[in-house]
Amino acid sequence: MAIINKYKNKKVEFEGIKFDSEMEKDFYLYLLKKYKKEDIIIQPSYTLLESFRDKEDKLIRAITYKADFEVLGVSYDVKGIVLPVFLLKEKLFKYKYPEKTLKVICKAPKYIGLEWIELSELKKIRKGKKEMKTSQKGIDLIKSFEGLRLQAYRCSANKLTIGYGHTSTVKEGMKITTIQAEELLKSDLKNFEEGVTRLVGLKIHQLMFDSLVSFAFNLGLGNFQKSTLLKKINPGNFEEASKEFLKWNRANGKVLEGLTRRRESEKNLFLQGFKELEINEITGKK
Numbered sequence: 001m002a003i004i005n006k007y008k009n010k011k012v013e014f015e016g017i018k019f020d021s022e023m024e025k026d027f028y029l030y031l032l033k034k035y036k037k038e039d040i041i042i043q044p045s046y047t048l049l050e051s052f053r054d055k056e057d058k059l060i061r062a063i064t065y066k067a068d069f070e071v072l073g074v075s076y077d078v079k080g081i082v083l084p085v086f087l088l089k090e091k092l093f094k095y096k097y098p099e100k101t102l103k104v105i106c107k108a109p110k111y112i113g114l115e116w117i118e119l120s121e122l123k124k125i126r127k128g129k130k131e132m133k134t135s136q137k138g139i140d141l142i143k144s145f146e147g148l149r150l151q152a153y154r155c156s157a158n159k160l161t162i163g164y165g166h167t168s169t170v171k172e173g174m175k176i177t178t179i180q181a182e183e184l185l186k187s188d189l190k191n192f193e194e195g196v197t198r199l200v201g202l203k204i205h206q207l208m209f210d211s212l213v214s215f216a217f218n219l220g221l222g223n224f225q226k227s228t229l230l231k232k233i234n235p236g237n238f239e240e241a242s243k244e245f246l247k248w249n250r251a252n253g254k255v256l257e258g259l260t261r262r263r264e265s266e267k268n269l270f271l272q273g274f275k276e277l278e279i280n281e282i283t284g285k286k
Contacts, residue, residue: 017042024068024105026079030115031071032224041070048092065089067102074101080199082119111234134189138210141269142217143185145262151175156251164188165217184203189213195221201234207273208238211245211266219248238274242267 012019019025031040049063067075075093077086082104093102103210113135134142146165152174155161160170163181165186176184196212199221204212212233216224224230232241247268250257 001270003166020068022080027076027105027116031069031076035071039071043068044075046075046093046097048089048096052278060134063089063092065093070100071101074103074278077102077104078106079104079119080106096198103228107163107235109234123201131194133193134213135206135210136212137207137269139185139189141210141265142189142214145214145265146257148178148181150177150181156256188217194215196224199225199230202236204233205273205277207276208270209273211270211273214262214266215248215268218259223248238270238271239275242274244273245270254285 010021012022012025014025014028015080017028018191019028030039030044043066043183045064045066047062048065051062052060054060058121068078069076077088090102090104097133104119105116106119106122108114108122115218145163148164149162152160152170152172153163155167159167160172160174161167162174162176163172164185166181166184192213196209196216200212212224215229227244229241229248232244245263246260249255249263251259
């Protein structure tokens with residue numbers, strides 16, 4: 001029976017060594033490539049506060065902390081999230097062992113170009129992402145597939161629609177002007193731009209953002225939020241994520257040619273943005 005720890009990770013065993021997670025074992029293999037095996041201390045324990053007796057002579061147990069590894073004076077804790085109890089122990093560790101360094105490590109998203117990264121550095125990168133707006137290229141893509149209809153109609157999903165795919169506040173027989181259609185699109189885009197910015201946890205290229213806004217505009221933020229597409233984007237698995245677009249080409253269970261063409265266009269735009277993102281990383285462009 002697999003043992004689940006407080007981070008909901010399965011404990012694994014490798015060469016007789018028990019690790020709290022698969023990620024911890026992977027980091028051990030990474031350390032083996034860089035250091036001698038005898039230099040790696042596995043699960044070292046540190047006393048943060050000695051045991052003592054209170055005024056009623058009751059024994060108060062010592063507070064200890066167990067890191068995952070220590071290598072040449074640097075302690076490593078491998079985790080994807082940090083709980084409040086760890087933050088307290090981290091402060092006590094730094095106070096008690098000022099000569100040592102404690103690093104919280106996690107797997108790095110592929111777009112960063114590293115195997116591992118300090119969790120604090122990854123958070124800085126993710127916080128650096130700005131709220132983005134759809135470019136003209138993205139708007140043109142959405143317009144080309146939505147089409148412009150100045151009188152209310154029912155789309156393939158049987159929803160009342162008008163303008164460029166606008167579905168809220170639409171009534172039977174409703175008519176609008178081209179200018180009104182542009183204003184409705186601008187208002188609709190704001191909602192999807194904010195949603196994509198909120199859900200995507202890292203910095204992406206403008207064209208990648210455009211493709212995701214188009215995807216969410218067509219399918220809804222709810223579908224985008226629960227999609228494998230988003231789940232693969234946030235760890236930085238962009239190439240794998242691009243393969244998910246074409247899985248969303250059905251309406252009422254039927255494959256539609258128009259949706260297939262739209263997903264292809266979104267996928268291509270996404271990959272174009274990814275390639276430019278890689279070039280920017282290499283050349284140092286922002």
